Amino acid sequence: MAHLEAEYRDFRASVRRFANEEVAPRAAALDREQNPPVEAHAASLRLGLPGLPYPEHLGGGGGDMFAQCVAMEEIARVCASTALGISSSWIMMAVVNFGTEDQQREIVPQMTSGAARCAWGLTEPKGGSDLMAASTKAVRSADGWVLNGTKRFITNGGWAEWYLVFARTSEKRFGLFLVHKNDAGVSFGAPEKKMGMRGSPTSDVILENCVLPESRLLGDPERGAEYIGAALLKSRLQMSAHALGIAAGALDAALRYTSEREQFGQAIAKFQMVRGMVADMAIKVEAGRSVLRHACELLIAGDPEAKLHASIAKVMCSDAAMAVTTDAVQLHGGYGYLEDYAVERMMRDAKVTQIWEGTNQIQRLMIAKEVYEQI
Ligand SMILES: Cc1cc2nc3c(=O)[nH]c(=O)nc-3n(C[C@H](O)[C@H](O)[C@H](O)COP(=O)(O)OP(=O)(O)OC[C@H]3O[C@@H](n4cnc5c(N)ncnc54)[C@H](O)[C@@H]3O)c2cc1C
Incomplete structure (x- = not known):
């Protein structure tokens, strides 16, 4: 997330360390063997990530939407599947918002302790x-x-x-x-x-x-449709952060690779056409991050405009994920097409971000409806 306050910067640093040390080394094997992220989910309990959004009195971390998006982006930056595996424990916030005290007491501790998913x-x-x-x-x-x-x-x-x-x-x-x-x-x-x-x-x-x-x-x-509408508004922001993380991870990989790879006697990062592509990738990542941050601010403030901006963030971050991962593969040349390089996995992971959580066509319909209503 752009321009984070100190408390979120410290949190981001801890999640980034966890992602680099516990998640990144397992990412390629999870993809290859098609296994769920059992070890990373268990390790993430140390930082309280499965319980992040739940209220503290129920054993959760009380993390607001900024904190949730920071965690999601940092983990998806190195492994989109693990980010989803850990954050899917947040779905039962619906029980906090719409359930009875008995339901909360039964289900929430199972999420915060990692006993259930x-x-x-x-x-x-x-x-x-x-x-x-x-x-x-x-x-x-x-x-x-x-x-x-x-x-x-x-x-x-x-x-x-x-x-x-x-x-x-x-x-x-x-x-x-x-x-x-x-x-x-x-x-x-x-x-x-x-x-x-x-x-x-x-x-x-x-x-x-x-x-x-x-x-x-x-x-x-x-009232299930109403409850789902409210829950999807929040998960749309979380999933925007997920897509943003994939884009940011692909940009990281492209920066590293283009700085190291040499052609015509110099690093390919020196070529203007490469620099132009990298600049466009950075623009997409930063634009998505800013729009997502704004949508989070509106949601936290209880502003009804959050709905419009959550859809805009979903489209921008997922379109950024697809475009940036595709360009990252391009910048790796033939190596980008091999399983040995993370950008190949990232490009495959990116596609679904335009499909799930309300496809990007459906988001565009919702955006158009909201803006017409503002006339
Ligand atoms: C990996 C993966 C994980 C998923 N996880 C979950 C999950 O945990 N829980 C869950 O409930 N669902 C999940 N989904 C489902 C996902 O949310 C749906 O696939 C998505 O909502 C699209 O629905 P559909 O596949 O039926 O496509 P359809 O609704 O049949 O759409 C097909 C195409 O038509 C377009 N289209 C449809 N209506 C319109 C319209 N009015 N105007 C313009 N275009 C339109 C769509 O945008 C799309 O391009 C997951 C999907 C995938 C692939």
Whole structure:
């Protein structure tokens, strides 16, 4: 994040040290072996990262949106999969915001201690962009609820213990449910084979007559869409920081490589065309960082304009991630195309940042709606 106050600078230095020492050395192997970041997740508990946004009275770090974005950017700078694996524990902030005290006391300590992990269950086989078309159903029973449906592309599917599932509770209304992986009627699809983010497991979550007690409903069964809207506003900023971290990591790699690689008797960093590309990469990173910082400020201040600026940050940071990683591969020449160099992984990891968390087309629709409403 640009121009951080002292408290965040110290925090950033600690996360950067953790990322360089504990995360970076494992990044290539996670990608190659398609394993989740078990060791880095455990090591991150020393800094309290899985519990960062949770309130201190529930064992969390009380870190605000700046702190969350700083942590996300620093980890994604060296390994996007690990950043996602650690930060996905933050999803259960929905329980703090909309759940009962009993739900908070049960679930939050599992996140802050690292005893359990969690996941969002929104997208379905028939679509992710049109969330209000979701067909997973939750029907009231004598003791609680019965859920049926399939959630697709679920990050941490099978790895997480807890799933926050968005399900239709009436013709036009939705609720949010806390589903545990050991609940009867829960199963998982085969792990998806992905272009990137290979150290982050993705699978279907299948619910077949999954019977839940009333205590697993989050808040009001008719206000799930509203809760998800509020939660997605925050996660959009976190995921912007994730994309920004990928872009910043690729810029770091390009700076190092172009300073060392020689052609025509000098470092390629001396060539004007290379310098122009590097300048454009730095412009994209810094612009994304500034827009993200502004969006965080608006969110923390409770300003309704945060919604517009979160969408702008999501588009700018993820487009920056794709463009900067592509240029970083270009600047590595043939070596950039090899698995031996991190920029190859970064370019594959970057693509999904334009797709998830509301695709960039959907973000642009939301931006246009907001700006037209301001006329
Ligand atoms: C690796 C990975 C991890 C994921 N993790 C999760 C997760 O943890 N939880 C979860 O719930 N989901 C997750 N997703 C799903 C992701 O959020 C969706 O893939 C995304 O929202 C897009 O939905 P879709 O794939 O159904 O594409 P579609 O909605 O079918 O869209 C296809 C294309 O049409 C475009 N399009 C759609 N509607 C419009 C429109 N009105 N105007 C213009 N263009 C439009 C889209 O932008 C896109 O380019 C993940 C996806 C991936 C790939």
